Amino acid sequence: MRLHHNQSSYDRFLWTTLQYKPGLLPTTHHNPLCHTRSEGMNHPGHPDVLLSDCKVGAGLPESGGQNLPTTRSGTKLKYLYYCPMKFTQPILPYAPDALSPVISPMTIDYHYGKHEKAYIDNLNRLIEDTPYEDMPLERIIIESDGVLFNNASQAWNHIFYFFQFQPQGQKAPGGKLMEQIEKQFGSFEELQKKMEEAGAGVFGSGWVWLANNVNGELEIIKASNAENPLTRGLNPILVFDVWEHAYYLDYQNRRPEYLKKLWDIVDWSVIESRYPF
Numbered sequence: 001m002r003l004h005h006n007q008s009s010y011d012r013f014l015w016t017t018l019q020y021k022p023g024l025l026p027t028t029h030h031n032p033l034c035h036t037r038s039e040g041m042n043h044p045g046h047p048d049v050l051l052s053d054c055k056v057g058a059g060l061p062e063s064g065g066q067n068l069p070t071t072r073s074g075t076k077l078k079y080l081y082y083c084p085m086k087f088t089q090p091i092l093p094y095a096p097d098a099l100s101p102v103i104s105p106m107t108i109d110y111h112y113g114k115h116e117k118a119y120i121d122n123l124n125r126l127i128e129d130t131p132y133e134d135m136p137l138e139r140i141i142i143e144s145d146g147v148l149f150n151n152a153s154q155a156w157n158h159i160f161y162f163f164q165f166q167p168q169g170q171k172a173p174g175g176k177l178m179e180q181i182e183k184q185f186g187s188f189e190e191l192q193k194k195m196e197e198a199g200a201g202v203f204g205s206g207w208v209w210l211a212n213n214v215n216g217e218l219e220i221i222k223a224s225n226a227e228n229p230l231t232r233g234l235n236p237i238l239v240f241d242v243w244e245h246a247y248y249l250d251y252q253n254r255r256p257e258y259l260k261k262l263w264d265i266v267d268w269s270v271i272e273s274r275y276p277f
Helices: 105-127 137-143 146-162 175-185 188-200 255-262 268-274
Strands: 046-050 206-212 218-224 235-241
Touching: 105 137, 105 146, 137 146, 146 235, 175 188, 175 218, 175 268, 188 206, 188 218, 188 235, 188 255, 235 268
Parallel strands: none
Antiparallel strands: 206 218, 206 235
8 A cells, every 4th residue: 555645755655565676675765664454354455365375574685585475366476565463663674783883783783673662662552442553654643742753753763764874875866866955055065064063953862854845845954852854744855863872872972973974874875765856
C-alpha cells in the first residue's frame, strides 16, 4: 500500500510492501518500519497471497532474495518485504564499525541498538488497542501529541538519520538538488556551514533538518526534542541528530566537531532520492 502526502510528494509506505531492484537497499525515504494488521488477512499489495505465507525479510539484500512467497495462482513474487504485526526495527544497511571513526561501534550499539529500540517498543505499547493502531507512522506523527508523538517521531527520526549514511556513499549532491542548493545558498559549502551553525545552535536536545516545501524550496530547521518537519507540511530530506546520546561517547561536548564530521558519511544519492523534484 503506497501513501502520498501530496501530488508532488515521493511515495511513502509503512505497511507491508517494499519493492526495489535486487541488490540495492531500499531508498530510505521509504521508512523501513513496517506495520500490518494480522496474520490471517491477504497481503494488500498481492491479494492472492496470505500474510501467513510471507517470511520476515524476504527479498531484502541480507536475505539473499530467499523466502519469497508464491501466490495461489502460482506466480513467484520478485521483491517483497513483510513485517509481522506492529512496527519493527530494521537492520542497518552497514556493519556496526562501518561508520567509524565518525560514529563508533559503541555509539551505534547504544544509539540505534538501545535508544531506537526503546522508542519503537514504547510506540507499539502506546498504540495498542487505540485508533492509532492501524495508522501509518507518519499519520501518527502528524495527528498525535504528548508521549505518543514523542516516541512515534523519535522512532521515525532515527531511521531517517541512520539510513542516510554509507561509508563509501556519494560525497556531494547533484542534479536538481544541487541546482536548488546553489540557487538558495550560493554553494554546497555554504549549505554545510549553515547546517552546522544551526545544529550547534540548538539549545538542549533536538535535530537540525534540511527539508523542502511544495515548491521544492529548501529550509534549514532547528528542531527541539522530537520535532519533525512533517508536522509543518514539509518534506524532510536530511537530518543531523543533536541529542547528546548521538555523539557524547565519541565527541563528549564537542558538538560542532561531530556535526562537521557527519558530512564524511552522508550518502547524497540517498538525499537526492528524498528530494521529489
